[in-house]
Amino acid sequence: MVTEQLQARGISDQRVLAAMNKVPREEFVPPDSRAASYADGPLPIGQGQTISQPYIVALMTELLQPRKADRVLEIGTGSGYQAAVLSLCVKDVYSIELEPELAKEAAGRLRELGYANVNSKQGDGYAGWPERAPFDKIILTAAPPEIPTKLIDQLAPGGILVAPEGDRIGQDLVVITKDRNGKMSRRSVIPVMFVPMRKAA
């Protein structure tokens, strides 16, 4: 997976490659998908949700430019796989999942597998995690129609936010940076297709 799907497509951050090499992806997929764990595509994780293609996980992690001292917020814990990969690259990960069932399962899985620097909770990602803000990096793994202002507010100066943005017809992977003076810039990287970021009921 690391050689053929990631390095061959240009992922070069050693910290990201090492983390992708280390996290047992098969532990994050349902038992009947285990054989396909390392295949080059997304997989269903229940509740109509998916674990992203390995390349997309690696690309988004690399775009965050993870640093050892970083505190990172993730929206959309899902299986916990992206959180586990991040946790090996940074100091602390805070991850929010809307779906109670998935939130509970992921928290248990991450604890059992020993990812002690991942803090997870059930909640609405649109609100972020203000009590723990600001974050050096923020990653969304569900697509909002537009990047929520509340999340941009929780990004530290010098921070980077990576997210899919758009609807069911079209989404772009966007990178938003906030410089030391709070000035924002954004660029689109590639077209992507993520599950929608839902409004809490």
Ligand code: SAH
């Ligand atoms: N990062 C995950 C993949 C997530 S799929 C992994 O590595 O497995 C997207 C997830 O976002 C789904 O689990 C979905 O339930 C969740 N989600 C959707 N809308 C949300 C919201 N408003 N707040 C938090 N999580 C949300």
